[in-house]
Amino acid sequence: MAPAIPASMDRPHFIGIGGAGMSGIAKILTQRGARVAGSDAKDSPTARALRALGATVHIGHDAAHLAHDATGVVVSSAIRADNPELVAAQERGVPVVHRSDALASLMEGLRPLAVAGTHGKTTTTSMLAVSLGSLGLAPSYAIGGDLDAPGSNAEHGTGEIFVAEADESDRSFHKYAPEVAIVLNVELDHHANYASMEEIYDSFETFVARIRPGGTLVIAADQAGARELTTRVAGRHDIEVVTYGESPDADIRVLKVDPHGLTSEVTVALRNGENLTFTVSVPGRHYAHNAVAALAAGIAMGLPPHDLASALGTYTGVKRRLQLKGEAAGVQVIDSYAHHPTEMTADLEAIRGAAQGSRVLVVFQPHLYSRTQELGTEMGQALALADGCVVLDIYPAREDPIPGVTSELIIDAARNAGAEVAAEHDTAAIPEVIAGMAKPGDLVLTMGAGDVTDLGPAVLDRLARLES
Structure with missing residues (x-):
């Protein structure tokens, strides 16, 4: 028997419902019988999966998306104070809870x-x-x-x-x-x-x-x-x-x-x-x-x-944790969520151990200006474990730019560590760049916590055209 749903979670509205943490809570509440609604900046497979369960998912943020009978609003730390749905909830006196409080209530x-x-x-x-x-x-x-x-x-x-x-x-x-x-x-x-x-x-x-x-x-x-x-x-x-x-x-x-x-x-x-x-x-x-x-x-x-x-032994992995996306033209493309130097080093060492002499190429997207400012040198040193790497611009997520903090901090450190590294400001150019670098037998890692993960299929498509 499912634990009782708290009154504030009977008809909840999630701002940013497509996020990893938020969508999970929304899914469990839907499965427990709550009438779940929410919004996200863009449509996604996760949003569509929630709709299939019966949740209402709006695209874009608008005060009108907050239902008149919503009993609570769930937010994460990424939601800004001026979000129109959050402002509307506060004006109407709808209870607002942090994602962690909602999750804690599910464990009771x-x-x-x-x-x-x-x-x-x-x-x-x-x-x-x-x-x-x-x-x-x-x-x-x-x-x-x-x-x-x-x-x-x-x-x-x-x-x-x-x-x-x-x-x-x-x-x-x-x-x-x-x-x-x-x-x-x-x-x-x-x-x-x-x-x-x-x-x-x-x-x-x-x-x-x-x-x-x-x-x-x-x-x-x-x-x-x-x-x-x-x-x-x-x-x-x-x-x-x-x-x-x-x-x-x-x-x-x-x-x-x-x-x-x-x-x-x-x-x-x-x-x-x-x-x-x-x-x-x-x-x-x-x-x-x-x-x-x-x-x-x-x-x-x-x-x-x-x-x-x-x-x-039945566990076979989770998305973005050294996930094999496919193979084309003799090149395997693997996706890694690693974005902290310790994670980057661990994943690169793991891949080198499994590569059995194959070259390892990395497309790295730094995540957050603050993290790059503090750990950019260590990120560059980690990339020296690759045989070649391309570094994209910083994925800002919830942060505003910090003057002087760019991917060049990482690139300079990588070169000082002996890495073969190049900058690429145009994400759309990456498939062509990798097609020019990769050879049969190579392993390509798309690495980072941002939208670099979306590049895997495009890289595979471009490599496949090399075979035709």
């Missing part, structure tokens, strides 16, 4: 499992959703990316577990009270909201303080920020702390990660001393560690380790 009465960290949240949340589903546990879940089809980022399940991606970018993960929480890593990012690592640590400490008494914190043993956080929360004795990783002192220790093309075989030592080997169907050591975090969390929820390990 269930056993929440929240996945946090600077990187890897979407993958780890997806691994848990897929594996728990394959075990017949019918979890509810809300993920920051689609598994295999538009709208697959969320599901209202009939089971008692709710798996949620817990976003630290705007501190919204402070709203959740999980039974089990995963912290994959702790690094400085989201520079518009955090001024220092100390602020990041404070924010994650607040998240950990929200774990229910008797619950469990699963946290990385290998990453410096996570280890510091473990030390900082050591005084909390009403929760269990389980560490995982390759460090000798890890509670669940990664003994071996054997790459096999686009998959890996992982061997871990459990807390009872037993060794367990299972397959991860995505390449790269970091994805193997994500799977071990998921394994540790499932064990903390009371699931049998061997069953869960086998179920994790």
Whole structure:
């Protein structure tokens, strides 16, 4: 039986309903019987998937889109104060709630499992959703990316577990009270909201303080920020702390990660001393560690380790996380969401490991002026792992330009690191540029958190014409 829908969520209106986080909440509410409506800047497969479920989705933002009987308005941190629908809601006295509050309300009465960290949240949340589903546990879940089809980022399940991606970018993960929480890593990012690592640590400490008494914190043993956080929360004795990783002192220790093309075989030592080997169907050591975090969390929820390990092998990836888009003229095109230097390095190392001597070419689109200002040098250094790369202009998302902050910061750093890199200001020119660079056997990565993902099909189409 579905938990009761809060009164404010009976007829909700979502501003920016097509976004990854917003669409998931809208989908679950629709499946629970709410009359959902919303708007987005442009039409999309996600918007069409919501309409197919019965939601009303308007294109463009207009006060007239807010229904006269709307019981609440849901917004994300990306919605500006002058949005006409938000202004109309405030003038009419319609309750306005943040996306995180809406998600928190969906978890009430269930056993929440929240996945946090600077990187890897979407993958780890997806691994848990897929594996728990394959075990017949019918979890509810809300993920920051689609598994295999538009709208697959969320599901209202009939089971008692709710798996949620817990976003630290705007501190919204402070709203959740999980039974089990995963912290994959702790690094400085989201520079518009955090001024220092100390602020990041404070924010994650607040998240950990929200774990229910008797619950469990699963946290990385290998990453410096996570280890510091473990030390900082050591005084909390009403929760269990389980560490995982390759460090000798890890509670669940990664003994071996054997790459096999686009998959890996992982061997871990459990807390009872037993060794367990299972397959991860995505390449790269970091994805193997994500799977071990998921394994540790499932064990903390009371699931049998061997069953869960086998179920994790059914996970085959999530959109934009080293997703193979296709092959043409002997060239494979792969899409990567990586936009932080740590993510970029991890994905490029994973692809190099799977490439078996093939050249790796990257089309990189920086995401956010603030991130480029703070981490542009490190982004350029990461791109040096590629055999050739093209850097697009910065994707601004919700930000206004910062004087002097352009893609040239990344390009200069990449060249200083020895990378073969070129600038391209015209996104539409990329298919032709790649067609001139790529040779049979090459791997092409479209990389970034913006609309660079849309280039994959166009690149494949242009490469296909080389064969004709």
